[in-house]
Amino acid sequence: MSRVEEQFKKLSKLWPDFESRSGQIQMANSVEQAFASSEHLIVEAGTGVGKSLAYLIPAAISALEGEEIVVISTETKALQDQLIRKDIPLVSQILGQEVRAEIAMGASNYVCKRKLGNVLTQGTFGPEMMEHLNSFKDWVSNSESGRRQEYDGYASPDFWSKVTREADSCLGRSCPNFSHSFYFLERAKWQKSNLLIVNHSLLAAHIASDFNILPDFKKIVVDEAHNFPEVLGNAFRIELSSLEIQKLLQGVWNSQKKSGLGARLNSPKINDLANLAGEKLFLCFNKVVGELPLNFYGSQRIRRPLKMDGGELEAALDSLQEALLIELKKYSKDSDELEEKEIAMEIEMSSGRIGQIAEGLHLFRTMDEGERVYWADPPNTKTKEMFPKLLTQPLKSETIVREVLEPRTESIVFTSATLSTNKGDLSYFADRIGRLPSRTKLVASPFPYEKNALLFLPKDIKDATESAERNAADLSRYILKLIELTKGGVFVLFTSNKSLNEIIETIRPLTDLPIISQLEMGPEAAKNKFLATQDAVLFGVSSFWQGVDIRGDKLRSVILTKLPFQPPNDPVLEARSEKLKEKGGNPFKDLQLPYATTVLKQGFGRLIRSEKDTGIVSLLDSRIWTKSYGTDLINSLPPAKRVTEWNQLKLEYSKLPNYSSGEAV
Numbered sequence: 001m002s003r004v005e006e007q008f009k010k011l012s013k014l015w016p017d018f019e020s021r022s023g024q025i026q027m028a029n030s031v032e033q034a035f036a037s038s039e040h041l042i043v044e045a046g047t048g049v050g051k052s053l054a055y056l057i058p059a060a061i062s063a064l065e066g067e068e069i070v071v072i073s074t075e076t077k078a079l080q081d082q083l084i085r086k087d088i089p090l091v092s093q094i095l096g097q098e099v100r101a102e103i104a105m106g107a108s109n110y111v112c113k114r115k116l117g118n119v120l121t122q123g124t125f126g127p128e129m130m131e132h133l134n135s136f137k138d139w140v141s142n143s144e145s146g147r148r149q150e151y152d153g154y155a156s157p158d159f160w161s162k163v164t165r166e167a168d169s170c171l172g173r174s175c176p177n178f179s180h181s182f183y184f185l186e187r188a189k190w191q192k193s194n195l196l197i198v199n200h201s202l203l204a205a206h207i208a209s210d211f212n213i214l215p216d217f218k219k220i221v222v223d224e225a226h227n228f229p230e231v232l233g234n235a236f237r238i239e240l241s242s243l244e245i246q247k248l249l250q251g252v253w254n255s256q257k258k259s260g261l262g263a264r265l266n267s268p269k270i271n272d273l274a275n276l277a278g279e280k281l282f283l284c285f286n287k288v289v290g291e292l293p294l295n296f297y298g299s300q301r302i303r304r305p306l307k308m309d310g311g312e313l314e315a316a317l318d319s320l321q322e323a324l325l326i327e328l329k330k331y332s333k334d335s336d337e338l339e340e341k342e343i344a345m346e347i348e349m350s351s352g353r354i355g356q357i358a359e360g361l362h363l364f365r366t367m368d369e370g371e372r373v374y375w376a377d378p379p380n381t382k383t384k385e386m387f388p389k390l391l392t393q394p395l396k397s398e399t400i401v402r403e404v405l406e407p408r409t410e411s412i413v414f415t416s417a418t419l420s421t422n423k424g425d426l427s428y429f430a431d432r433i434g435r436l437p438s439r440t441k442l443v444a445s446p447f448p449y450e451k452n453a454l455l456f457l458p459k460d461i462k463d464a465t466e467s468a469e470r471n472a473a474d475l476s477r478y479i480l481k482l483i484e485l486t487k488g489g490v491f492v493l494f495t496s497n498k499s500l501n502e503i504i505e506t507i508r509p510l511t512d513l514p515i516i517s518q519l520e521m522g523p524e525a526a527k528n529k530f531l532a533t534q535d536a537v538l539f540g541v542s543s544f545w546q547g548v549d550i551r552g553d554k555l556r557s558v559i560l561t562k563l564p565f566q567p568p569n570d571p572v573l574e575a576r577s578e579k580l581k582e583k584g585g586n587p588f589k590d591l592q593l594p595y596a597t598t599v600l601k602q603g604f605g606r607l608i609r610s611e612k613d614t615g616i617v618s619l620l621d622s623r624i625w626t627k628s629y630g631t632d633l634i635n636s637l638p639p640a641k642r643v644t645e646w647n648q649l650k651l652e653y654s655k656l657p658n659y660s661s662g663e664a665v
Contacts, residue, residue, distance in 0.1 A: 046445025
């Protein structure tokens with residue numbers, strides 16, 4: 001018997017409802033072996049396996065015995081809360097000793113006492129905060145962490161941006177608040193932890209910052225790993241927004257308000273250079289518009305270097321940065337005077353950002369870094385943005401995993417309920433993480449899908465490519481019938497905002513059930529309203545296909561309106577497809593289909609979250625019947641009972657177990 005098996009035997013005494021699961025033990029043994037042998041592991045564990053404890057117990061043992069930090073990375077806050085509040089305290093009981101665990105968050109999640117003091121002293125908090133300042137100050141006085149997530153009062157987004165920490169505007173040890181800084185006190189706790197809980201974005205930012213954010217670690221568990229490669233790629237993205245550059249330059253010198261860093265420095269030269277850069281900014285992005293195809297509805301690939309303004313904006317930014325660095329020599333962040341410290345920090349921050357923008361512009365003018373994809377997004381209509389945004393990121397996140405992350409670690413465990421495609425094939429995910437030499441493990445869900453779930457696959461829905469109008473009518477007809485069948489308790493999930501808006505306007509007048517739209521109130525508010533509303537129907541897009549955990553009778557039906565293929569004109573997908581074709585690969589088979597399979601499995605997974613969950617998953621896309629890949633997609637889903645006829649569905653739904661009435665499992 002392995003050590004982890006011995007620990008699981010203790011669970012039945014500590015947790016009366018605990019039932020030993022062979023899959024959970026298998027996974028725990030695999031994780032223990034990976035850590036002990038300094039190996040990498042890819043393990044798919046179906047919903048209900050209990051994968052959290054399966055990796056937490058061996059991770060805690062490794063951390064305690066090796067006196068080291070093991071990082072646990074998740075995608076969702078809900079899982080972080082579950083780990084820190086429920087699972088890790090239970091692991092401490094099992095092991096008979098305290099497992100020190102902390103949640104690490106990015107800098108912008110913590111109140112900066114220096115910035116808060118400046119805002120209160122200078123009165124720059126905004127009129128909307130007048131009646132809320134006292135309650136906010138009381139919270140700050142009593143908070144241990146200063147994390148904005150713990151504050152349940154009102155604070156406007158503008159106020160938060162003024163009072164939370166920024167990494168490049170932090171005085172660090174030179175700050176008079178350093179000894180009682182929320183962020184640095186939290187960092188001290190991170191250093192002393194056994195298990196450090198982070199999200200994928202922070203882990204990716206840590207990697208992108210040359211490993212300068214988190215404490216040293218050699219072992220990682222990446223839970224909810226199916227999206228980690230994409231998050232990692234995004235962390236290395238460069239974005240050039242004319243509006244953001246303009247705000248930065250106005251922070252150096254705002255000629256209308258006669259304010260900014262130049263005013264504090266009393267430097268006419270810096271003011272003039274900031275004005276010049278502002279003029280060149282407008283001219284440069286005007287030239288960019290002339291070089292790009294007219295498209296205000298989607299992303300545009302940039303396939304050759306942009307001429308822009310021939311480098312005039314870069315030259316102006318370089319001159320401004322040089323002048324700022326000369327001024328920096330007059331100031332010190334180690335000064336005894338707080339004002340001098342703040343000026344030194346502000347110069348350093350501004351000059352650093354200006355240099356990064358100049359480098360980014362140079363990249364678009366030369367494209368001298370290989371293996372990157374370049375594109376432009378249309379102006380954001382919700383802001384005052386006038387020009388397209390320029391973006392670039394590494395083409396392959398797998399290269400980052402293989403060449404940047406892997407050399408700095410001993411063992412990485414990647415786990416999720418949806419890593420494989422058809423018949424347990426893990427090759428797509430293995431490709432996405434650079435084909436690291438890894439052991440693999442597949443652990444099936446113990447849930448009785450055949451008994452508790454129905455998969456409805458109607459055959460009489462018109463293909464949208466043949467008739468968009470008829471397709472919309474068919475979708476509306478079935479959605480209305482399905483939400484009435486279960487009397488609400490439904491997620492209706494779409495792959496586009498446009499389709500959601502069209503269908504919801506058709507459905508609303510035809511039902512008395514409460515209808516909630518994610519697009520009208522945002523994902524978090526929509527979820528909370530769904531939970532608080534009896535028999536609600538929630539219309540959602542991408543964020544509701546995965547990561548949402550609603551158990552019990554509240555959610556009785558999930559309707560998937562379309563197969564979740566990526567848009568073929570997505571710049572990163574397009575570039576990856578081109579590279580794959582050059583090597584003789586098949587982009588649809590090797591990229592698009594595996595991606596759709598993974599997201600489809602995630603969508604199905606919203607329904608059955610426990611052994612006593614029951615209901616219907618409906619897939620309203622005719623391509624499952626008309627395309628050769630349809631069978632593989634259906635076979636990748638859990639073994640719920642397949643139903644194709646409406647009358648049969650009504651009959652089978654009436655026969656599903658009703659656990660709330662005491663019906664036996």
